[in-house]
Amino acid sequence: MWAVDAEESIEVVVADNGSTDGSIALAEKAGARVVSIERRGYGSAIRSGLASALGDILIIGDADGQHDFSQIGVFVARIDKGFDMVVGSRFDDPAGAKRSIPWLNRTIGAPALSAIGRALSGTDVRDFHCGYRAITRRALERLTLTCDGMEFATEMIVRASQADLRIGQCPVTTRPAGRERPPHLRPLRDGLRHLAWMVRNT
Numbered sequence: 794m795w796a797v798d799a800e801e802s803i804e805v806v807v808a809d810n811g812s813t814d815g816s817i818a819l820a821e822k823a824g825a826r827v828v829s830i831e832r833r834g835y836g837s838a839i840r841s842g843l844a845s846a847l848g849d850i851l852i853i854g855d856a857d858g859q860h861d862f863s864q865i866g867v868f869v870a871r872i873d874k875g876f877d878m879v880v881g882s883r884f885d886d887p888a889g890a891k892r893s894i895p896w897l898n899r900t901i902g903a904p905a906l907s908a909i910g911r912a913l914s915g916t917d918v919r920d921f922h923c924g925y926r927a928i929t930r931r932a933l934e935r936l937t938l939t940c941d942g943m944e945f946a947t948e949m950i951v952r953a954s955q956a957d958l959r960i961g962q963c964p965v966t967t968r969p970a971g972r973e974r975p976p977h978l979r980p981l982r983d984g985l986r987h988l989a990w991m992v993r994n995t
Contacts, residue, residue, distance in 0.1 A: 807856065808842030810834070816856070836945025840938055852927045857970040859893050860925045867963050868927035876961035877932035878953050880918050881925035885964030893967040895980070902980055906987050910947055913995035916954040918962060921987075922946050925965050932958050943983040944990045951995060 805825040809817050810833060817827050830841045843851055850872050854860040860881075871879045883890045890899055907921040924946060935956045940948045953960055 802848075804847060806842050806846050808838040808845075810838040820856075832941060834941035834945075835943050836938070836940040836948070839945055840941075843933060849930050850927060851930065851933065853924060855924045855970075859967050859970045861966045861968065864925075864963075864965055868925075871961045871963055872927055872929060874961075875959060877958035878928040878949075879926060879961040879963055880920065880950065881923040881965035882920040882962050883923050883965060883967045884920055886966050889967040893969050898980055902984050906947070906984060909988065910950065910991055913991050914951045914954040916950060916960055918950050918960060920962075921950055923965065928953075932956075940990065942986060944986045947987045947990060948994070951991065 805820075805823075807817070807820040807825045807827045808830050809827050810830045820827055826845075828842060828845045830838045832841075839853060843853070850869060852865055852868055854862060868879045868881075883894065884904070894903070903920065903922050907919060910921045911917060926949075928949075932953070935958070936949070936952045938945065938948055938952060950960070
């Protein structure tokens with residue numbers, strides 16, 4: 794994730810959740826600050842990375858190559874227009890979504906869960922599960938985020954809506970992930986966890 798302060802200085806924070814592929818050495822060589830996160834899980838890594846970052850604007854993104862980080866300026870521009878949080882939408886780039894999101898997730902899972910999330914939380918966010926997003930430090934401090942797993946993506950949007958934050962959106966380009974290992978995401982299991990969390994908390 795990137796943290797941007799008022800003077801436009803940038804720090805890159807890599808939340809390491811047990812990587813064994815040599816990526817940490819590459820990140821450190823490139824000048825990133827690596828934070829080791831012992832507790833496993835997507836949400837645990839993101840929450841700890843956010844807590845470690847120092848900037849006024851925090852940009853969250855996956856480090857597997859699927860996000861185009863040249864688009865960071867679009868997120869910052871929307872924050873500058875007054876949004877507290879900005880969520881990327883992969884579905885505004887159909888070709889990219891087709892290349893990078895498995896068919897079941899792209900056509901049924903993510904759209905259905907996002908529609909349920911919109912109905913239950915009263916927000917109009919199109920893509921609840923896009924990991925590319927931005928939030929201001931002040932807005933983040935208003936949220937209580939506790940999820941360790943993949944459902945963190947849903948929790949962040951729902952809690953932001955419940956806190957009456959101004960949530961913006963922007964199209965993002967997605968690419969096939971560059972990892973060699975299988976993804977941690979388990980569509981059925983994680984989809985049910987997203988759904989169960991929303992039913993309990995909205």
